[in-house]
Amino acid sequence: MAQILMKGNEAIAEAAIRAGCRFFFGYPITPQTEVPEYMSARMPEIGGCYLQAESEVAAINMVYGAAGSGVRVMTSSSSPGVSLKQEGISYIAASELPCVVINVMRGGPGLGSIQASQGDYFQATKGGGHGDYHLIVLAPSSVQEAIDLMGTAFDLADKYRNPAMILADGIIGQMMEPVELPEMKEYKVDPEKKPWAATGWKPGDKKQRAVINSLYITTEELTELNERLQARYAEIEKNEARWETYNMDGAEFVIAAYGTVSRICKAAIDELKQEGINVGLVRPITLWPFPKQAVRDAVMADGVKACLTVELNAGQMVEDVRLAVNGAKPVEFFGHAGSLMPTAEEVKEQIKRMREE
Amino acid sequence: MAVVFEKTKMLTDAVFHYCPGCTHGVIHRLVAEVIEEMGLQEKAVGVAPVGCAVFAYNYFNCDMFEAAHGRAPAVATGIKRSRPDACVFTYQGDGDLASIGAAEIVHAAHRGEKITTIFVNNAIYGMTGGQMAPTTLVGQKTTTSPYGRDEAWCGKPIRVSEMLATIEGAAYIERVALNTNANIIKAKKAIRKAFECQMSGKGFAMVEVLSTCPTNWGLSPVEAMKWLEENMIPYYPLGVFKDKTKEGE
Numbered sequence: 256m257a258q259i260l261m262k263g264n265e266a267i268a269e270a271a272i273r274a275g276c277r278f279f280f281g282y283p284i285t286p287q288t289e290v291p292e293y294m295s296a297r298m299p300e301i302g303g304c305y306l307q308a309e310s311e312v313a314a315i316n317m318v319y320g321a322a323g324s325g326v327r328v329m330t331s332s333s334s335p336g337v338s339l340k341q342e343g344i345s346y347i348a349a350s351e352l353p354c355v356v357i358n359v360m361r362g363g364p365g366l367g368s369i370q371a372s373q374g375d376y377f378q379a380t381k382g383g384g385h386g387d388y389h390l391i392v393l394a395p396s397s398v399q400e401a402i403d404l405m406g407t408a409f410d411l412a413d414k415y416r417n418p419a420m421i422l423a424d425g426i427i428g429q430m431m432e433p434v435e436l437p438e439m440k441e442y443k444v445d446p447e448k449k450p451w452a453a454t455g456w457k458p459g460d461k462k463q464r465a466v467i468n469s470l471y472i473t474t475e476e477l478t479e480l481n482e483r484l485q486a487r488y489a490e491i492e493k494n495e496a497r498w499e500t501y502n503m504d505g506a507e508f509v510i511a512a513y514g515t516v517s518r519i520c521k522a523a524i525d526e527l528k529q530e531g532i533n534v535g536l537v538r539p540i541t542l543w544p545f546p547k548q549a550v551r552d553a554v555m556a557d558g559v560k561a562c563l564t565v566e567l568n569a570g571q572m573v574e575d576v577r578l579a580v581n582g583a584k585p586v587e588f589f590g591h592a593g594s595l596m597p598t599a600e601e602v603k604e605q606i607k608r609m610r611e612e
Numbered sequence: 613m614a615v616v617f618e619k620t621k622m623l624t625d626a627v628f629h630y631c632p633g634c635t636h637g638v639i640h641r642l643v644a645e646v647i648e649e650m651g652l653q654e655k656a657v658g659v660a661p662v663g664c665a666v667f668a669y670n671y672f673n674c675d676m677f678e679a680a681h682g683r684a685p686a687v688a689t690g691i692k693r694s695r696p697d698a699c700v701f702t703y704q705g706d707g708d709l710a711s712i713g714a715a716e717i718v719h720a721a722h723r724g725e726k727i728t729t730i731f732v733n734n735a736i737y738g739m740t741g742g743q744m745a746p747t748t749l750v751g752q753k754t755t756t757s758p759y760g761r762d763e764a765w766c767g768k769p770i771r772v773s774e775m776l777a778t779i780e781g782a783a784y785i786e787r788v789a790l791n792t793n794a795n796i797i798k799a800k801k802a803i804r805k806a807f808e809c810q811m812s813g814k815g816f817a818m819v820e821v822l823s824t825c826p827t828n829w830g831l832s833p834v835e836a837m838k839w840l841e842e843n844m845i846p847y848y849p850l851g852v853f854k855d856k857t858k859e860g861e
Contacts, residue, residue, distance in 0.1 A: 278694055304693045308719075312683070312686075312716075313715065316679065316680065317689050317693070318690060319679075319683075319686075320692075321694040323677055324690075324695050326694045453676075454675075455695075456675050458673065464673065464674060464675050465676070470666060470678055
């Protein structure tokens with residue numbers, strides 16, 4: 256299939272549709288607004304549902320309702336809007352429902368800026384809302400990867416009955432790149448595969464009536480839910496870690512970075528190579544589950560002196576990198592909070608400084 | 613022996629947790645009977661609130677969702693949009709619907725969402741132990757208005773039915789009470805009309821039911837019903853506030 260030029264947000268929306276998503280509930284916020292705009296035009300063409308909610312709070316609760324019916328459903332927003340969704344996300348995770356949430360991150364805290372950021376790493380990977388839960392968090396570094404990860408997100412959400420998040424930054428959302436789109440997929444709710452879904456029930460039916468719920472009033476029952484969730488998270492951690500490595504052969508330093516920032520780091524790595532300095536990259540694609548072993552293996556490789564984690568925030572993923580390396584080698588951080596993108600030149604300077612120390 | 617009366621199959625055999633004298637039980641039965649009589653049990657999906665009716669999913673014998681506080685109309689929207697043939701209802705109290713969920717109910721009505729809302733107004737937060745609600749009457753003492761609701765400080769109670777009746781998308785809005793047998797029969801008719809309104813695709817329908825809370829009002833069930841008649845009905849008049857069901861017939 257021929258490549259076409261697409262803006263990230265529109266590509267994300269089309270990829271979701273092609274993954275079988277027919278229900279979208281959202282609210283405008285920069286820099287993700289092209290997702291609902293695209294959905295509002297495209298859904299009626301294919302018999303899907305686009306509905307503009309009165310708030311992000313309402314949108315995520317509409318997602319909860321539709322997810323409970325078993326359909327493929329998603330919402331998208333950007334950082335302040337995703338904060339508003341956290342209540343609903345916690346309920347969806349606790350009710351063991353699949354759905355996809357897009358966060359096209361912008362600068363924070365507060366109203367922040369409308370430029371790209373990676374400031375929501377903690378919120379996305381450590382829970383975000385109340386209680387012990389995890390989202391499956393996928394971080395694309397290109398528009399093509401955002402497309403590819405949409406199908407993965409819906410499949411993983413269904414497989415594990417758990418919400419999945421695409422954590423993109425504003426540049427992925429706004430940038431145009433040549434892409435290939437997957438084939439259109441129709442998704443039909445199969446009550447055999449989703450026996451928990453509210454698809455209609457009457458007395459005498461073999462299956463039990465659906466009760467989509469996250470209230471467990473006795474400590475024993477709530478403990479049972481949490482144990483079930485933790486067992487599932489352990490399974491996800493075992494099976495679903497995804498990452499990429501780059502230029503690891505003979506590397507004397509390793510950079511850990513994800514999303515758009517990883518591409519800047521690749522540029523720095525290529526330029527350093529010209530200067531005879533060999534630096535590798537480990538790029539987590541799943542931020543949760545964090546690819547601990549892969550990051551540890553990269554940093555612990557022979558000849559690697561230290562790790563530099565580069566982020567578009569004040570240092571968030573670096574904590575997971577440090578946990579993975581567990582003090583065995585130095586892990587340094589470089590980045591800017593406030594949407595000021597680190598440059599390849601700055602990354603090179605950091606590596607050169609680390610070489611001299 | 614001939615069976616002359618049976619409990620509705622739309623209620624499970626679970627024992628209600630409601631306090632003695634509380635009218636939630638009556639309202640549950642009316643809603644359940646209407647759904648069964650209309651033959652909607654297989655299509656019925658209920659959304660329970662946060663508040664005294666939080667366990668409604670244990671009582672209504674159909675597919676059920678438990679929503680976050682105030683969000684039931686948004687959850688119902690997601691259900692109805694993904695299953696347009698379903699019969700979707702929310703069952704919400706006054707703290708849930710008139711306070712924290714004010715935006716969700718207003719916009720569900722505004723969109724003409726084809727759902728049915730049962731709004732139980734007892735002028736207090738019951739589940740958390742008797743705090744002031746947006747519907748608490750001026751002068752009414754609660755645990756967070758111990759000197760009586762002060763109009764200058766907290767404003768007057770919200771009349772939800774009157775407010776929603778001003779919204780174009782609202783097709784049927786009625787306020788009922790359960791203080792007499794005649795009014796209970798009227799309440800059931802109103803609930804039936806609200807479900808018919810949904811199933812004929814007319815738009816959003818809500819029945820507000822004035823309800824007693826003897827426990828948190830500090831009254832006996834008989835005194836509570838008298839208090840409702842003397843204080844609530846004058847401020848919250850009974851009647852139909854909106855009826856678009858006749859249009860186009």
